[in-house]
Amino acid sequence: MSSSTAPPHGRPPLHVVQLLGGGSVGTGAHVRSLSAGLVARGVRVTVGAAPPAERKYRFTAAGARFVPVPVRMTPAALGMFAALCADADLVHAHGMRAGLLGALALRGRGTPLVVTWHSRSTVPGLRARGRSLTESCVARAASVVLATTSDLVDRARSRGARDARLAPVALPSAPPADEGTAPCKLRAELGAVGRPLLVAEARLDRSQTAGVLLAAARGWRRLAPQPLLAVVGEGPERTALQRRIDRERLPVRLLGRGNDPAALLADADVALLIARWAGRAPLAEEALRRGVPLVATAVGGVPEVVGDAAVLVPYGDPQALGAAVGALLSDPDRRAALAAAGRARARSWPTEDTTVAQVLSVYDELAAAP
Structure with a gap:
């Protein structure tokens, strides 16, 4: 499938599961924007996230299917996510928590895992050590790590990522202020x-x-x-x-x-x-x-x-x-x-359209790999 057209006749659309593990407002807005752009290009998108995410970002209004998933490291959550991804061609996780859930649930399946690193933790002490272990696990499990800044690309590589690429995201701009609002x-x-x-x-x-x-x-x-x-x-x-x-x-x-x-x-x-x-x-x-x-x-x-x-x-x-x-x-x-x-x-800065095109080119590359 090309990065800008619907799939060829007789070929089913690519099914991508987007996993949102909480994260910042910017991460959720990016997943919503990405989902809308992928759907417009003929990709079937399922978003798995905590139930409040749908109310906040309205993924279904963007054309995606939304499935509530408890984003916790429990056997029940892993089982739910594994079932969610049963027919996925590719899984795209956003953030460390989602990346770890994806890595554990997809172990041994052969389903490509893309992980976007939107940020990094600055917590000190033992929590920092645990975070480092999580980053290493996620980096090594991912088929491709997409990092929003160059320092995150370097960090992913230092954690063992086999393929880490710079992929700046375009966040939707806020609507202009209400012109009817009284000055000051x-x-x-x-x-x-x-x-x-x-x-x-x-x-x-x-x-x-x-x-x-x-x-x-x-x-x-x-x-x-x-x-x-x-x-x-x-x-x-x-x-x-x-x-x-x-x-x-x-x-x-x-x-x-x-x-x-x-x-x-x-x-x-x-x-x-x-x-x-x-x-x-x-x-x-x-x-x-x-x-x-x-x-x-x-x-x-x-x-x-x-x-x-x-x-x-x-x-x-x-x-x-x-x-x-x-x-x-x-x-x-x-x-x-x-x-x-x-x-x-x-x-x-990149636009929402160029951001979607870059991500879809990565999907196409992984979907075509033997």
Whole structure:
């Protein structure tokens, strides 16, 4: 079957099972986009994922069949997945959990397994050792590993992947802001009228990320006008972080996970991607598409994704972050230049169509192999 046409007469369509093991919003959106593109090209797609995934991503509306699968390493889950893949020509797992489930369920079958590595873990200690073992198992079991950034390609190869390829994914862009929305309505709700609005997304846990943001915000109190930092995220340390914000009178608002970062970006002056590791982070991609100046940590695949269209700072350095944001807020020409560079950079990224075509070429290659 070619990468752009329906299967030849008399030949059944390729049946591909997409396995989603949880993962980030970006991973789920990619699987939905990929499923729609494959169906449009004549591929029969079955998506196996936890039940809430269908409500969130509407795979069936994209033309795929959806089967709820408990994505856990239990005999029952393995049996369900093995049955799901009984007539599959190929299985495509997204993420480590899904990759491990696929590797175990398909053992001895000869069914090709493609695994996309969307991200990598930064957990320390014993959990990091366990993660390394999982990565090695998945890398060696996969017929092909598709990695979204070059550093993940290198990591997959170091874990024993026999075939690891760079395959950047195109995430669907967020819809434009509602034109009927009153100007500055969101700013008024946040208390950011007449002052710069900074937007970040972070898990509120014991990692260094939230602490770096709050430490940088302490320095922003000296700026006039004083910027407001809106942090989208949840986590077990939310209460402790809020106490610190109140105690130090930091210009920070903690917003729940239910808030849409893309909606906040519509009114943002600067976006912040502060992470120990990141690849094709949806917040960063959306900021560049919308022309919002971005300050990001120079980690993982971030430099590769943003190029010279963002200000890069070291991870774990609140002084560098604070200085970078302060310099941008005082330099409207630099912000305008970054906005233009961001939009241009976004236009250079692969589209959803080219992403589907690249993945389908891998499927064709594996399906044709003896």
